[in-house]
């Protein structure tokens with residue numbers, strides 16, 4: 331599959347001070363740090379995204395994004411979470427993994443028509459290209475294999 335973008339920047343929220351940072355995921359191994367607080371921007375694990383930063387982080391990403399729509403009270407979401415974490419580790423530098431707590435992000439959850447969780451949506455260039463509903467780790471793996479080079 332052709333690489334559609336030659337740049338691989340994403341905007342992610344610092345896990346420590348909440349400041350949005352623009353970082354190049356291809357340089358994740360160089361351990362990028364937050365421009366505000368200087369602590370590490372962690373790209374080997376999912377980043378939390380909500381209504382206010384979804385557009386910047388997910389739709390503005392220059393790499394494919396896997397979005398995990400979940401809720402804390404959802405058992406199947408907890409079952410799929412380790413697979414989502416593993417995909418973030420495995421594809422660091424080529425994929426951004428985002429988690430959306432559907433209880434705290436009603437607008438984006440409604441916009442994507444999330445009726446059942448977990449729902450995992452693959453977004454490339456701001457558009458949905460695939461989704462998986464429920465606990466489907468094998469399907470999840472093949473969805474990601476389809477978008478990461």
Ligand SMILES: [Zn+2]
Nearest residue numbers: 344347364367
């Ligand atoms: Zn920070």
